Amino acid sequence: MVATLRTRPGALLEILHGVQTELGFIPPAAVPVLAQELNLSRAEVHGVVTFYHYFRHSAPGRHTVRVCQAEACQSMGAEQLTEHVKKSLGVDFHETTADGRFTLEPVYCLGNCACSPALMRDEDLFGRVTPARFDELMAEWQRDS
Amino acid sequence: MSIDVYVPRDSGALSLGAEAVAKAIAAEAAARDVDLRIIRNGSRGMFWLEPLVEVATAAGRVAYGPVTAADVPSLFDAGFHTGGEHRLALGVTGELPFLKSQQRLTFQRVGIVDPVSVSDYVTHGGYQGLRQALSMSQADIVQAVLDSGLRGRGGAAFPTGIKWKTVLDQQVPQKYVTCNADEGDSGTFADRMLMEGDPLTLVEGLTIAGLAVGATQGYIYLRCEYPHAYQVLKEAIAAAYQARYLGADVMGSGRRFDLEVRLGAGAYVCGEETSMLESLEGKRGEIRVRPPLPAIKGLFGQPTIVNNVITLASVPIILSKGAAFYRDFGTGKSRGTLPIQLAGNIKQGGLVERAFGLTLKELLYEYGGGSASGRAIRTVQVGGPLGAYIPASQFDVAVDYESLSAIGALLGHGGIVVFDDTIDMAKMARYAMEFCAIESCGKCTPCRIGSTRGVEVMDRIIAGVDTERNLQLLEELCETMLQGSLCGLGGMTPFPVTSALKHFAEDFRSRARH
Numbered sequence: 001m002v003a004t005l006r007t008r009p010g011a012l013l014e015i016l017h018g019v020q021t022e023l024g025f026i027p028p029a030a031v032p033v034l035a036q037e038l039n040l041s042r043a044e045v046h047g048v049v050t051f052y053h054y055f056r057h058s059a060p061g062r063h064t065v066r067v068c069q070a071e072a073c074q075s076m077g078a079e080q081l082t083e084h085v086k087k088s089l090g091v092d093f094h095e096t097t098a099d100g101r102f103t104l105e106p107v108y109c110l111g112n113c114a115c116s117p118a119l120m121r122d123e124d125l126f127g128r129v130t131p132a133r134f135d136e137l138m139a140e141w142q143r144d145s
Numbered sequence: 146m147s148i149d150v151y152v153p154r155d156s157g158a159l160s161l162g163a164e165a166v167a168k169a170i171a172a173e174a175a176a177r178d179v180d181l182r183i184i185r186n187g188s189r190g191m192f193w194l195e196p197l198v199e200v201a202t203a204a205g206r207v208a209y210g211p212v213t214a215a216d217v218p219s220l221f222d223a224g225f226h227t228g229g230e231h232r233l234a235l236g237v238t239g240e241l242p243f244l245k246s247q248q249r250l251t252f253q254r255v256g257i258v259d260p261v262s263v264s265d266y267v268t269h270g271g272y273q274g275l276r277q278a279l280s281m282s283q284a285d286i287v288q289a290v291l292d293s294g295l296r297g298r299g300g301a302a303f304p305t306g307i308k309w310k311t312v313l314d315q316q317v318p319q320k321y322v323t324c325n326a327d328e329g330d331s332g333t334f335a336d337r338m339l340m341e342g343d344p345l346t347l348v349e350g351l352t353i354a355g356l357a358v359g360a361t362q363g364y365i366y367l368r369c370e371y372p373h374a375y376q377v378l379k380e381a382i383a384a385a386y387q388a389r390y391l392g393a394d395v396m397g398s399g400r401r402f403d404l405e406v407r408l409g410a411g412a413y414v415c416g417e418e419t420s421m422l423e424s425l426e427g428k429r430g431e432i433r434v435r436p437p438l439p440a441i442k443g444l445f446g447q448p449t450i451v452n453n454v455i456t457l458a459s460v461p462i463i464l465s466k467g468a469a470f471y472r473d474f475g476t477g478k479s480r481g482t483l484p485i486q487l488a489g490n491i492k493q494g495g496l497v498e499r500a501f502g503l504t505l506k507e508l509l510y511e512y513g514g515g516s517a518s519g520r521a522i523r524t525v526q527v528g529g530p531l532g533a534y535i536p537a538s539q540f541d542v543a544v545d546y547e548s549l550s551a552i553g554a555l556l557g558h559g560g561i562v563v564f565d566d567t568i569d570m571a572k573m574a575r576y577a578m579e580f581c582a583i584e585s586c587g588k589c590t591p592c593r594i595g596s597t598r599g600v601e602v603m604d605r606i607i608a609g610v611d612t613e614r615n616l617q618l619l620e621e622l623c624e625t626m627l628q629g630s631l632c633g634l635g636g637m638t639p640f641p642v643t644s645a646l647k648h649f650a651e652d653f654r655s656r657a658r659h
Contacts, residue, residue: 009445010407012427017369017408044428051429051586052410054369070331071526072562074576075489076517108413108580109329110370111337112160113562114192114487114494123372127160127192 002037012038012048016055025056060103061096063141065089066120069106072113077130081117082106084131088138148181148226151199151206153256155188155341156373157334162213163196169217170198174226181226187342189256190496191243199238202228208235243512248474249498250482251459252335255342261380263388266345272390274461278353279398286357287313290460292468294480299325299416299453300528300557300633302546305460308450311440312358315448320360322351322450323425323443324457326367326374327409327416330529332488332560336454338496339484340367340374343458344381345390348404350457352395353464354450355402363404364444366421369411378406413530413584417632418451420586431586432632453558455484474500479545487513489562490522501545508561509540520565524648526573528557530580531637533644534570553644555637570649571656574642575603581638592635595626599642609656616646616653 001018005011015034019026026049035042049055067082089097089104096103112118115127119134126137152167153159167183174181189197189208197210198220207228209220216233223231235241249255258265266272278286291306312320324347328336340347351363367375382404385391393401407425409415415424419433422444443449459481463471472480479501485508487494492514497503509515509522516522524534527544533554535542542548549556564573578599585592599622605615623639630636646653 010425010427013410013424014407014427017410047429048427051431052412054409054411070580071530071573071576072332072489072560074573075562075564075568107370107411108584109331109333110156111328111334112157113332113334113489113560114491115157115160115195116489118160120370125156125160125373127157 002034006037012040012045016049020055024060025058028057061100063101063122064103064105066105066107066110068108068110068112068116068118070109070113072109073117076116076128078117081119081129081131081134085119085134088134146180148179149184149201150181150226151184151186151201153188153196153342154185154260154373154377155195155256156337156371157192158188158195158197159373161192161195161211165214166196166198166212166217169214173217173221177221179221179226184259186258187255187260188338188496189238189244190252190338191241191493192495193493194235197235197238198225200226200228204228204237206238208238208241209233210235243493243495243497247498248482248500250462250471250474251346251455252339252343252484252496252498253462254346255339258343260342260344260377261384263345263384263390266343270465271345271461272349272396274464275349275353275356275390275396277464278356279396279400283313283357283359286353286464289463289468290357293463293471294468294475294478295456295459295463295471296479296546297453298455298459298483298558300330300555302556305452305456308440308452309354309357311438312360312448312450315441317448319362319445320358320448320450321444322354322358322360322363323422323452324351324363324365324454325416325418325421325451326365326371326454327421328371328454328558329368329413329416330531330558330560332526332562333486333529333558334488335484335486335496335559337371337374339454339458340371341377344378345385346458346461347454348381348385348391350460351404352391352402353460354452354457356395356400358448358450360450361401361403363402364425365404365406366409366415366425367406368409368415375406375408382406412586413580414586414632414634417634420632421451422449429586431588434631455558476500476502476543476545477547479547483544483556483559485544486560487563488560490516490518490565491563492517502543504541504543505535505561506540508544509563513563516563516565518565518567520567522563523566523568524564524570526562526564526641527560528555529560530577531555531633531640532557533640534573534648535644536648553640555640570645570652571603571607574645574653575600575607577638577641577645578603581634585634589629589631589635591626591629592631592638595622595630595635596638598622599626599638606653607656612654612656619646
């Protein structure tokens with residue numbers, strides 16, 4: 001991947017996306033390798049990895065659930081939804097369930113503000129998610145896996 | 146003959162089950178041996194009716210919604226594929242009051258065309274602007290954009306033509322055109338809808354910008370929270386290359402323009418133009434000190450246009466219909482139309498594109514139908530997390546740059562987030578500070594430290610501790626952030642805080658002492 005992308009202008013972000021898509025996170029061991037390949041310092045690569053909320057430093061669960069925390073969703077009960085999701089999964093933000101199935105993350109706007117509150121599971125978006133709707137979704141996800 | 150049925154692939158529609166509806170329609174059609182073609186269009190922007198299914202009939206496109214997969218058999222029973230009567234039938238789509246009274250220029254094709262079909266795009270008037278631009282000199286293209294009165298729709302509202310002229314005037318071999326698609330403001334989704342519903346309009350706008358200033362490379366910087374938009378953009382760009390509207394020989398003119406999409410990685414501050422350029426270069430998205438302006442020293446140190454999605458998507462119609470056509474919409478120094486987004490606690494949320502000058506009241510009650518909860522609307526926040534809270538007593542204000550500025554508010558990207566009377570404004574003020582603390586790039590102290598101190602001060606106010614002294618401290622802190630921050634993140638976070646305090650002081654002062 002590095003070999004195909006390294007010559008592109010501003011390649012580091014694209015490469016990091018590629019690594020995360022492939023592995024689910026950016027392993028610390030990747031930092032010196034990328035630094036060498038792109039002729040950057042380790043500090044520069046580490047600085048980029050840690051700047052962006054999306055890049056993870058440890059392996060996530062099989063699915064990542066992102067619950068929107070922004071104003072439009074707050075106006076429609078995002079706070080109650082968030083509490084409900086945390087309780088249902090038994091984890092706080094940035095944590096993974098004991099069975100390794102779900103990682104829970106906050107997100108600041110999914111662009112679904114006319115269908116608030118919103119959450120995303122991996123790349124699937126859900127709107128008007130009441131706590132009851134979340135329970136239905138969980139039941140569907142249980143069946144799928 | 147095959148019947149055309151439209152089921153949106155817009156994220157909002159998908160979030161309410163459009164994919165299952167499309168699959169159910171395909172399965173039911175196969176089972177009943179009905180010959181129909183499902184087209185995955187964008188959204189018409191009436192989200193309380195999504196998933197909105199449309200059928201092409203002799204009387205025009207007729208709509209059904211909101212449709213669930215479970216409704217599909219009964220829709221077939223009712224003969225919806227020939228426009229049959231059903232409890233979800235809404236009639237001719239274009240005649241629905243929410244749509245009929247709009248003035249859709251930038252959004253003229255969104256929800257109507259197949260977003261990734263170049264031939265559909267051309268059939269609906271696409272690429273006429275580029276055709277026109279190819280027959281004009283670079284200076285004349287820039288002049289047309291200047292004469293249209295178009296101002297940056299991302300929030301800063303800088304005259305687009307002036308930005309373009311600055312880039313055109315730079316005598317260097319390599320220039321860039323970049324599109325800021327890092328639509329991070331809560332309550333905004335116009336960029337997303339356009340990219341998912343009519344991405345070729347954006348591609349055409351970027352191509353015209355490239356021709357106008359002499360740039361051969363364009364980048365769309367898209368936030369990674371928009372995976373569906375990413376997919377549609379990639380398909381649309383590939384189709385444009387295939388049809389030779391992009392590449393070495395744009396429309397047989399011998400002129401080159403290349404375009405690619407780059408993904409952000411979840412950083413609100415990258416919506417600030419210099420931070421976006423840093424991120425495009427593969428670096429930390431820390432803001433740059435200006436000057437130099439990006440138009441002089443931008444991406445990789447070269448002269449660069451940075452425009453928002455809606456700004457660029459408004460360019461094709463300005464070229465095809467002329468600057469005067471566009472300028473004749475609007476009021477004062479707010480020319481043209483504005484795609485407004487109704488969001489949050491609103492009954493009829495969605496997209497309203499109208500000439501500048503509509504009042505908040507008209508938008509909230511005539512288009513929006515009041516709050517979703519049925520309770521009184523207490524306030525709206527216009528312009529994203531850095532926008533002011535406007536109380537109901539000021540809902541007569543016109544939604545344009547100057548009128549909002551006159552009451553201490555701002556238009557931003559045209560998102561309106563609605564809150565009912567259960568909202569606690571002290572908590573919203575705290576949230577504004579918290580959001581700034583989470584998203585600060587860290588380069589300047591007023592933003593990085595000020596926001597964290599702001600959360601602490603708000604925590605004390607909410608707890609009722611030493612209220613008057615902490616309110617004084619909050620005002621001083623806001624003043625420091627306003628005056629001392631390098632960019633809008635730290636510099637504008639005080640707007641929601643101080644407007645909440647000004648209009649809803651009772652939420653701050655009446656806290657019981659713990």
